[in-house]
Amino acid sequence: MRRYRYIKSNAFTAGESLGNPAACLFLDDAPMTGEQMQSIASEHKGFVMEMVFCGQSEKADAKLTYYSSECEVDFCGHGTIATMYSLIKDTPELMSKPVVMVETNRKGMIEVYNAIKEEDAVYISAPDPIEHPTELTTAQLEEILELPCDTISKDLPIRIIDAGLRTLIVPVKDLETEISVYPNVSRLKTFCEGNDIDIILTFSMQTADTSAFAHTRVFAPRFGYLEDPATGSGNSAFANYLLSEKLWDGHLIAIEQGGNDRVFNSVKLKYANGKVLFGGKATVKIEGYYIV
Numbered sequence: 001m002r003r004y005r006y007i008k009s010n011a012f013t014a015g016e017s018l019g020n021p022a023a024c025l026f027l028d029d030a031p032m033t034g035e036q037m038q039s040i041a042s043e044h045k046g047f048v049m050e051m052v053f054c055g056q057s058e059k060a061d062a063k064l065t066y067y068s069s070e071c072e073v074d075f076c077g078h079g080t081i082a083t084m085y086s087l088i089k090d091t092p093e094l095m096s097k098p099v100v101m102v103e104t105n106r107k108g109m110i111e112v113y114n115a116i117k118e119e120d121a122v123y124i125s126a127p128d129p130i131e132h133p134t135e136l137t138t139a140q141l142e143e144i145l146e147l148p149c150d151t152i153s154k155d156l157p158i159r160i161i162d163a164g165l166r167t168l169i170v171p172v173k174d175l176e177t178e179i180s181v182y183p184n185v186s187r188l189k190t191f192c193e194g195n196d197i198d199i200i201l202t203f204s205m206q207t208a209d210t211s212a213f214a215h216t217r218v219f220a221p222r223f224g225y226l227e228d229p230a231t232g233s234g235n236s237a238f239a240n241y242l243l244s245e246k247l248w249d250g251h252l253i254a255i256e257q258g259g260n261d262r263v264f265n266s267v268k269l270k271y272a273n274g275k276v277l278f279g280g281k282a283t284v285k286i287e288g289y290y291i292v
Contacts, residue, residue, distance in 0.1 A: 001291055002030055008048060008286035009082035012230035012257075014266035019283060020230035021048040022079040024086070025290055027055040036292070037067050045069035049220075049228060052079040054087065060101040060109060061094060062087065068223040074106045074198075075164035077124065077232015077278060084112045085122050085282040107164060113277060121268060123279030126236030132160040134168070136195065141170055144191045145202070145219075146183045161240050163276065164233030165198035167218075169241050175206035175215055179260040182226070189221035198222060201234045205247075208264060213253035214242075215264070230257050230265035232278045239269045239276040 005026040010019030023044055025032075032040075032053065041051040050068050057063035064083065066076040084102065088094045100112040113123040138152040152158070156171040172178040181202075192200065200219040207215045218234040219227055228234065235255050242248035250271030256264040268279045 003289040003291055004028075004030070006286070006288055006290040007082075007086055007284055009086060009282040009284045011078040011082040011085070011282045012265045012267050012280040013283045014280075015263070017258075017263040017265045018229070019265055020078040020228060021285070022050050022052055022076070022082040023048045024052040024054055024079070024083045026087075027053055029056060031055055032292075034072065037065060038072070040290075040292070041067035042069045045224060049223070049225065050076045050079045052076065052083045054083055057103040060103040061097075062100075063103040063105070065105040070222070070224040072106075073165075073223065075104060075127065075233050077126075077164060077234075077236065078228075078230055080110070080112070080124055081122060081232060081280055082282040084124070085116070086284060088112070088114055088122060089116055113279070115279070121279045121281050123268070123270070123277040124232060126163045126233070126239070126276045126278060128163075129237065129240040129276075130162040132162065132166060134158060134160045136168070144183065144188060145170070145200070146181055147172065148177060151177045156245065159241060160197065161237040163236035163240055165237070166196065167234050167237035168195075168197045168200045169238060170200065170202045172202050172204050175204045175208065178202055178204040178215060178217065179258070182259065183219065185221045185226040188219060188226070192222050199228065199231070199234050201231075201238055203238060207256055209256055211254065212256040212266070213248070214238075214255055216255055216257045217259055218257070227259060229262060230267055230280075232267065235267045235269060236276050236278050239271070239278065243271065243276075
């Protein structure tokens with residue numbers, strides 16, 4: 001039997017919000033097989049959205065591998081924020097670095113920007129965006145998302161952008177409609193699988209907090225749950241959408257996220273040196289050891 005350092009953190013917390021939970025095992029010099037990682041992630045179903053396994057890397061300061069209860073995940077923004085915020089804060093060598101290099105199992109190298117002293121946050125460079133064509137109609141999406149007729153905006157396009165996860169982006173006319181829908185998870189999962197979509201991001205340019213730039217929600221039934229309460233990769237795709245639609249000039253903004261069943265979470269976005277950065281803080285809820 002082996003003991004692994006373990007934390008459960010909530011990423012993208014703000015004020016009284018609960019953030020997005022992720023758990024992390026620090027593997028150090030005792031790597032695990034994919035089957036072991038999947039088994040542990042499956043045990044966490046209903047407790048956290050994703051598991052992060054943080055190991056050693058020959059090319060970077062750490063290597064991250066991500067699993068949901070269902071499968072290995074290409075990239076997990078909130079899990080990266082939760083893990084790296086704690087790892088940097090607890091490691092003097094990393095705390096002294098303005099940029100920490102991280103190897104991911106499927107998406108290559110990413111940069112983590114240490115702004116803990118200045119902003120109590122870390123930022124991550126999102127993977128370069130990839131656009132995928134779509135012929136999905138507003139009528140199809142209103143039906144599958146259980147939105148009222150004519151509530152998807154005709155003034156902005158429906159697009160699929162991959163900035164870590166293949167994200168279908170759907171503009172909704174008003175905030176009240178956007179925060180009130182709860183589509184059927186099994187139907188939505190079948191739809192996503194049939195259209196090669198990882199997650200669906202709905203957004204409204206109306207916000208509850210006047211200091212927020214926009215409001216988003218992210219549906220992720222392919223990963224074993226209906227909704228992700230705060231999302232790095234989805235909001236990174238949204239950031240690229242905002243830039244290309246000339247809705248945003250890249251200055252630091254906060255995106256509020258969540259349905260009307262929770263206190264909204266906060267994801268920070270900015271554009272610097274040709275890269276979209278997403279970030280925030282994390283709150284550790286459980287810390288100890290995991291026995292395997």
